[in-house]
């Protein structure tokens with residue numbers, strides 16, 4: 162199977178997908194969708210994802226008109242990878258532990274990230290300072306809850322000493338939070354420590370925004 166990932170270097174949801182593909186050793190061609198231009202609005206990209214969001218994974222061997230040609234939503238992508246390539250596993254085998262990890266993922270995916278998505282912040286305010294305060298506020302609320310929920314089972318990473326799906330959601334979110342001025346080290350030392358540990362792993366590092374930043 163051949164794959165193409167439509168992504169944006171700084172998008173947290175894209176980083177989740179890039180990191181999972183790297184961990185599962187799935188070869189993929191990256192195609193940049195520049196969220197600062199009209200790329201996401203183009204008919205070509207809207208055909209891939211009617212919301213215009215990234216990431217989108219294209220399964221190049223599916224027929225062009227197949228409903229399975231383009232996979233959207235990073236959670237669905239990660240779950241699909243986990244089901245089709247179980248090793249290395251991103252979820253433990255115990256259903257209760259899986260439920261805890263999935264809850265952490267959804268704090269980021271369903272509750273927090275949508276509130277800082279640029280189309281949402283733009284609707285909230287056209288004043289960049291006000292938009293920044295909004296993003297900081299929601300990050301503070303959700304990262305606090307994330308840290309509390311993760312604390313009892315955290316080890317080197319969010320859940321024990323192995324990378325799990327929870328880390329794939331947390332680390333990109335921490336990168337965004339810092340970018341918006343959330344003092345991670347001061348306010349969320351446990352999350353900051355997990356971030357530093359994750360960044361020592363090659364798959365996290367080479368799929369990170371800093372590794373893919375376009376040179377100007």
Ligand SMILES: N[C@@H](CCC(=O)N[C@@H](CS)C(=O)NCC(=O)O)C(=O)O
Nearest residue numbers: 172173174196214215234235236279
């Ligand atoms: N829940 C979606 C979120 C995707 C999403 O919001 N992507 C952002 C970038 S992180 C995006 O494409 N935003 C459109 C924009 O900024 O115009 C997923 O997990 O794939």
